[in-house]
Amino acid sequence: MKREYVTFVRRLSDLSEGKRALFIKDLTPGPRKYDTKLVRAELSRDAARLPDGDTLWIRSETGRLQPQPWSMKVLEELPPYVPGQPWQDVFTSLRHLG
Amino acid sequence: MAFSDLREFITMLEKSGDLVRIKKEVDWDMEVGAISRRVFEQAGPALLFEKIKDYPPGYAILNGPVATWRRVALALGLPPNSSVRQIYAAYEERRDKKIKPVVVKAAPCQENVMTGSEVDIYRLPAPMVHDGDGGRYVGTWDIVITKDPETGWINWGMYRFMTHTQNLLTGWPQATSQLAMMMKSRYLPLNRPMPIAIVAGCESLCHMVATDPFKPGENEVEYAGGLRGAPVDLVQCKTQDLMVPAHAEIVMEGEVLPDKIAHEGPFGEYPGYRSGTMSEGVLVQLTAITHRTNPILTLSTLGVPPDDSSIAASLTAAIAMKRGLQRRGVPVREVYVPPEGVTHLIVVSVERGGSRVARQVLDFFTARRVMVSKVIVVDKDLDPFDMNQVIHAFATKCHPAKGITVEHYEGRANALTPCFSADERRRLKGASVVFDATWPEDWEEESIPVKSSFETTYRDAVKEKVLANWESYGLGGKS
Ligand SMILES: Cc1cc2nc3c(=O)[nH]c(=O)nc-3n(C[C@H](O)[C@H](O)[C@H](O)COP(=O)(O)O)c2cc1C
Numbered sequence: 001m002k003r004e005y006v007t008f009v010r011r012l013s014d015l016s017e018g019k020r021a022l023f024i025k026d027l028t029p030g031p032r033k034y035d036t037k038l039v040r041a042e043l044s045r046d047a048a049r050l051p052d053g054d055t056l057w058i059r060s061e062t063g064r065l066q067p068q069p070w071s072m073k074v075l076e077e078l079p080p081y082v083p084g085q086p087w088q089d090v091f092t093s094l095r096h097l098g
Numbered sequence: 099m100a101f102s103d104l105r106e107f108i109t110m111l112e113k114s115g116d117l118v119r120i121k122k123e124v125d126w127d128m129e130v131g132a133i134s135r136r137v138f139e140q141a142g143p144a145l146l147f148e149k150i151k152d153y154p155p156g157y158a159i160l161n162g163p164v165a166t167w168r169r170v171a172l173a174l175g176l177p178p179n180s181s182v183r184q185i186y187a188a189y190e191e192r193r194d195k196k197i198k199p200v201v202v203k204a205a206p207c208q209e210n211v212m213t214g215s216e217v218d219i220y221r222l223p224a225p226m227v228h229d230g231d232g233g234r235y236v237g238t239w240d241i242v243i244t245k246d247p248e249t250g251w252i253n254w255g256m257y258r259f260m261t262h263t264q265n266l267l268t269g270w271p272q273a274t275s276q277l278a279m280m281m282k283s284r285y286l287p288l289n290r291p292m293p294i295a296i297v298a299g300c301e302s303l304c305h306m307v308a309t310d311p312f313k314p315g316e317n318e319v320e321y322a323g324g325l326r327g328a329p330v331d332l333v334q335c336k337t338q339d340l341m342v343p344a345h346a347e348i349v350m351e352g353e354v355l356p357d358k359i360a361h362e363g364p365f366g367e368y369p370g371y372r373s374g375t376m377s378e379g380v381l382v383q384l385t386a387i388t389h390r391t392n393p394i395l396t397l398s399t400l401g402v403p404p405d406d407s408s409i410a411a412s413l414t415a416a417i418a419m420k421r422g423l424q425r426r427g428v429p430v431r432e433v434y435v436p437p438e439g440v441t442h443l444i445v446v447s448v449e450r451g452g453s454r455v456a457r458q459v460l461d462f463f464t465a466r467r468v469m470v471s472k473v474i475v476v477d478k479d480l481d482p483f484d485m486n487q488v489i490h491a492f493a494t495k496c497h498p499a500k501g502i503t504v505e506h507y508e509g510r511a512n513a514l515t516p517c518f519s520a521d522e523r524r525r526l527k528g529a530s531v532v533f534d535a536t537w538p539e540d541w542e543e544e545s546i547p548v549k550s551s552f553e554t555t556y557r558d559a560v561k562e563k564v565l566a567n568w569e570s571y572g573l574g575g576k577s
Contacts, residue, residue: 008232008361008363008364008376008377010376023360023361025233029127030152031152031153031220031221032220032264033127033226034226034233034234034261035220035261035263035264036233036262036263036360036361037263038360059230060374061364061374061376061520062230062364062372062373062374063228063229063230063231063232063364063366063372063374064230065230080262080263080266080360081266081355081358081359081360081381082358082359082360083357083358083359084357084358084359085286085356085357085359086278086281086286086354086355086356086359086379086380086381087273087278087378087379087380088359088378089377089378090359090360090361090362090377090378091377093359
């Protein structure tokens, strides 16, 4: 069964296909819905390119939902945080993770 | 009379018709938020959701404890129909009083304790408040407690906190907040975690004090005691060197990490928009969660006014602003923060106006962190609590060229101000403006336009006659 997740980006155009680290929130219903994971994953706009992938919804910095979800295959789960000091930009740190 | 806890306050609200218990099961995922938002927008009652999907019977959420003037009046022990001016006066009168807290050994907030691997935030019904928020906000109407290890100063603030994982929260005390100041000056230089307690479900005056920007070094708990007219009972946390209100419903104990960060936000915020502040906050490692049996999570489903922020927190902001202006020597009479202006628009009434005073007012509002973007300064000939009169003065007395002064700044703007661009918000770059709706100080008396109102244009003898005869003109009862 495909699972559904959501991720947030500063701008919808920031997200690129391929392999990258990102925070994802699990949309499986129940008391643990929205639990967050940091993963390295492969992303594609085209579900056919990742046949065993999960569904990834994308929201912008203002929480606007991109109408079409992407497909995501989780390659590795990482500890759920990135290095950085409080008030630093999480996305800059994420980019350094690759 | 002080309420000893949130439950006593709830009982009182129910008696006065200011609270509705919702017994039908509701979903914490958006349904609680949607109901709460609609009720706020109708200036409706506080809502106690008593049956939350996925959670044990008895676990409850309370939305909007002080989101109407009636409920603020009741929290202060005033008659519920007190005028806004009376409520302001009562808060102002009590705000300077301090009563030291009392430390107790056993506390209701520790009836149930989770520590170590048992810590699981998902055992509390943290709501997904608005569709599109970055996560479930467990801290909306909270009290966030931190301590300066060198001076012993204990800060209470109200800041948003979101569930991240079972034992991690992310939050967004603004980079200009006192929590940020403490973390940056005392803990980050040593790369040390900062103990933190995030408290939900106290009686309302404790929460209101947390929204009041008392100066650094002031212990808000003593002011909460002063406002209540009775000390706040405190208890030692289970896993952190911090004291928390003993009668709180829920306490989340943990540490703000100095070297790790994670996704936070966005959140539909008090200016009435989700303006996009995201992932520039703090990460908290939870070390314990303690709560009363059948805990009640306090919630404020923020958004367009009115809500607890635009009503109760506008009041605490107004009195703090009045004090600050007085300290700067501004001849201030009253400050009104209209709920519709969501602490972005402030009305300052002065004893005598003019451009110099307007400049002083602007300097006050832009000196430190800047939460306010528009200030209207008015003369004493009008009631600053009456926005009809304020708009009339603004429309007629504020000179479109000479009456407007703008101050630009960077590094201390309000990151939530919707009219600032995304780039400005990130750089905390912004501007504030003062609208001087007072007569210039150098105008001769004889050239000042005369206001054409009943009160100002007729001699006393005529007014008295008209008032005495009002009924006989066939115009109804006393004027
Ligand atoms: C409902 C509500 C939510 C708030 N959330 C935040 C927040 O997330 N971050 C923040 O910096 N201030 C927030 N504030 C404003 C602070 O509570 C206020 O600035 C207070 O003075 C902070 O304490 P401090 O002066 O000790 O920093 C909120 C206020 C209210 C009424």
